[in-house]
Amino acid sequence: MPGPWRMPVRAVALLLAGLTMGGVASADPAQGRALYQGTAGFEAGIEATASRLPARFAACSNCHGHGGAGASEGGVIAPPLLWAKLTAPSGTNSAFRSGEEVLRAVTIGMGRNNELLSPAMPRYRLSPNEARSLLAYLEVLGTRADLPPGISANEIRIGTALPLSGPAAATGAAILQGLHDSIDPLNAQGGIHGRTVMLISADTVPRGPAVAVRELAKKPVYALAASLWPDSEPEAERLLTEARIPNLASLVVREKSREAGEWDFDLLPPVEEQQKLLAGAMATCGNPARRTALAIGTEGPRPSSVRWVISASDLAATFEKSATTGGRDECVGFGLAAIGLSSAAPPSAAQRIVLPMPEELLSEGGAASEPWRRLGEAAGRVVIELLANAGAVPHERSTLDALSALSGFEPLPGLPPLRFSRTRRFGWDPGLIAIPARADPGGTARRTPFDPAQGG
Ligand code: HEC
Numbered sequence: 001m002p003g004p005w006r007m008p009v010r011a012v013a014l015l016l017a018g019l020t021m022g023g024v025a026s027a028d029p030a031q032g033r034a035l036y037q038g039t040a041g042f043e044a045g046i047e048a049t050a051s052r053l054p055a056r057f058a059a060c061s062n063c064h065g066h067g068g069a070g071a072s073e074g075g076v077i078a079p080p081l082l083w084a085k086l087t088a089p090s091g092t093n094s095a096f097r098s099g100e101e102v103l104r105a106v107t108i109g110m111g112r113n114n115e116l117l118s119p120a121m122p123r124y125r126l127s128p129n130e131a132r133s134l135l136a137y138l139e140v141l142g143t144r145a146d147l148p149p150g151i152s153a154n155e156i157r158i159g160t161a162l163p164l165s166g167p168a169a170a171t172g173a174a175i176l177q178g179l180h181d182s183i184d185p186l187n188a189q190g191g192i193h194g195r196t197v198m199l200i201s202a203d204t205v206p207r208g209p210a211v212a213v214r215e216l217a218k219k220p221v222y223a224l225a226a227s228l229w230p231d232s233e234p235e236a237e238r239l240l241t242e243a244r245i246p247n248l249a250s251l252v253v254r255e256k257s258r259e260a261g262e263w264d265f266d267l268l269p270p271v272e273e274q275q276k277l278l279a280g281a282m283a284t285c286g287n288p289a290r291r292t293a294l295a296i297g298t299e300g301p302r303p304s305s306v307r308w309v310i311s312a313s314d315l316a317a318t319f320e321k322s323a324t325t326g327g328r329d330e331c332v333g334f335g336l337a338a339i340g341l342s343s344a345a346p347p348s349a350a351q352r353i354v355l356p357m358p359e360e361l362l363s364e365g366g367a368a369s370e371p372w373r374r375l376g377e378a379a380g381r382v383v384i385e386l387l388a389n390a391g392a393v394p395h396e397r398s399t400l401d402a403l404s405a406l407s408g409f410e411p412l413p414g415l416p417p418l419r420f421s422r423t424r425r426f427g428w429d430p431g432l433i434a435i436p437a438r439a440d441p442g443g444t445a446r447r448t449p450f451d452p453a454q455g456g
Contacts, residue, residue, distance in 0.1 A: 032137025049122040066395035150222030159216035164203035174369035178376020210235040226379035249379035275300025286331030293333035347438035359431030378411035
């Protein structure tokens with residue numbers, strides 16, 4: 001009997017085909033989806049492509065788009081991978097006539113008309129399981145059956161990571177209430193594209209934001225809404241990017257805009273924007289020799305026509321001194337975090353207080369947590385609008401792709417519209433409260449019941 005090495009070529013071919021097509025390998029469209037979208041790595045790791053692409057560049061979605069519609073970058077066109085297109089002729093080129101032919105394009109670059117594809121299309125080393133699963137996914141990619149984790153035929157799950165215990169629990173509860181206030185009435189009217197929006201919250205306090213985010217990713221959820229943690233949290237944000245979960249209308253206030261990751265979109269402006277507004281507001285306030293401001297963060301401009309102090313106690317000392325010397329400082333400025341000092345300012349001083357949110361949010365009165373509830377409600381409205389614009393067959397990035405169309409959107413009556421551009425990753429500009437000097441005839445001091453000590 002001849003050994004396997006003496007087997008006729010045809011028999012070997014059948015044996016190999018059996019490995020990839022028969023009962024040995026199983027087709028799991030969910031695994032195929034994960035490989036395509038980049039939420040799981042290939043078994044061969046860095047060796048999965050001949051060009052040894054790092055895992056995050058090897059995902060098909062990077063070039064062919066999350067929805068499989070194709071994309072072009074730098075003059076290289078990655079064609080659409082929708083099954084109906086693959087199995088139809090393209091111009092004068094023949095159709096792929098079987099799944100096996102499509103797989104040959106992926107593994108050895110054999111394209112339509114038996115012509116080699118350009119090297120811009122990587123050649124993949126796939127295990128038999130991966131090949132079958134990828135193929136099973138390509139057959140549904142971009143159709144109604146192709147739904148990302150967190151979305152089913154009749155439900156969209158949205159997560160929110162909030163401080164629900166500890167000193168900022170009232171803030172978290174108010175934001176959650178606001179989210180419900182926007183989403184519950186929508187569900188009562190039938191939801192979005194026929195799907196009910198289900199809100200799932202996770203507490204960031206006991207074990208930190210990253211653990212809360214991991215919990216939500218496991219549910220799974222399609223996106224996060226109105227999440228709040230104290231500052232940029234690289235670990236939580238890396239998890240979201242890896243799981244391809246957009247962090248929508250987050251209430252995180254970062255130092256710098258560029259700290260926002262590719263999957264983050266903040267509602268509130270970063271610290272550097274707040275400092276810019278403070279610098280501008282101080283430049284036109286009072287006598288140049290008599291301006292003192294508490295810098296907000298370490299970023300942004302600090303013009304020399306203002307005396308900058310860097311701690312709240314320095315500002316308090318300034319107030320004390322001006323009270324004894326008869327009002328040295330005519331204009332003082334600070335951010336929301338120091339608003340408790342506001343009443344310590346001498347009556348002769350005009351005040352400029354910068355808020356990380358539109359000023360209109362505070363003008364409602366009501367409970368101290370009311371601004372947070374309204375922020376949650378506004379974030380909920382924004383997410384609803386993004387989900388509606390993302391269409392009935394959304395993919396992982398659809399809501400982020402729909403962001404630019406959101407420029408000019410007013411999330412709540414009486415609140416300013418959002419602004420976006422390709423480079424801007426936050427929705428609202430900071431707000432400013434101007435309190436005139438009390439000596440100023442006709443000037444009316446404005447006080448707000450808002451207590452920032454409750455802030456996240
Ligand atoms: C680095 C970018 C890149 C990645 C990643 C990539 N492709 Fe491609 N792909 C291309 C380009 C560019 C072409 C067009 C090549 C040409 O026209 O010669 C192409 C062509 C194809 C074709 C032929 C389509 C047709 O209509 O002729 C198929 C099938 C295909 N890719 C599948 C995949 C799959 C499946 C994956 C993931 C396992 C993947 N590609 C990953 C860039 C990429």
